[in-house]
Amino acid sequence: MLLYVQPIFSQAINLNLDCRSTAAPLDFMKGTFMKNLVKKARKKDPDAFTELIQSQMQNLYKTARAILYNDEDAADAISETILCCWEKLDQLREDQYFRTWITRILVNKCRDLLRKKEALNWTNEIPEIPENDSGFINAEWKEALNGLDEKYRLVLMLYYIEGFKTSEISQILEMPESTVRTRLARGRDQLSDTYREERRKTV
Numbered sequence: 001m002l003l004y005v006q007p008i009f010s011q012a013i014n015l016n017l018d019c020r021s022t023a024a025p026l027d028f029m030k031g032t033f034m035k036n037l038v039k040k041a042r043k044k045d046p047d048a049f050t051e052l053i054q055s056q057m058q059n060l061y062k063t064a065r066a067i068l069y070n071d072e073d074a075a076d077a078i079s080e081t082i083l084c085c086w087e088k089l090d091q092l093r094e095d096q097y098f099r100t101w102i103t104r105i106l107v108n109k110c111r112d113l114l115r116k117k118e119a120l121n122w123t124n125e126i127p128e129i130p131e132n133d134s135g136f137i138n139a140e141w142k143e144a145l146n147g148l149d150e151k152y153r154l155v156l157m158l159y160y161i162e163g164f165k166t167s168e169i170s171q172i173l174e175m176p177e178s179t180v181r182t183r184l185a186r187g188r189d190q191l192s193d194t195y196r197e198e199r200r201k202t203v
Contacts (some may be wrong), residue, residue, distance in 0.1 A: 068110055
């Protein structure tokens, strides 16, 4: 199975450097076209699966980077997510929720990777951002998000950048929707406090 799927997710993973500047067409994200791809992929159609994953690469990359901070770890988490998706696609209950489903898998893979790093390093420190990192959103937004706790940063990113509804974020992060709303509100408060503090420094 691994040898069969390797060319599929390898081709998709190679997009991770380009997806920062290339937006996936809306038709790939929603509607009948996506449902048809999922149905074909369920039957182990490699072309349909590759096209399906390619349509999600920008979203996957941005989500992984919001948690992991560097391209190498993000690529590892995405490749594990793609393989898991290929193997467990038959567990997806409704085709229209594919994007929510694969994002939840990715978040769990990213957290698994962080836990492994913490166990190896005996530290809870988040890795620093490489100096040559070009980012996936503008520098001001990125700097502001980096100053937030991970639980707030991820929710804000999924809501404002990825466009998920609070109910969808609740499914992705496996937490009550009320908790999502609370973290959104507290994250916004933290961003406002950070912005006001930066404004005071420049005055």
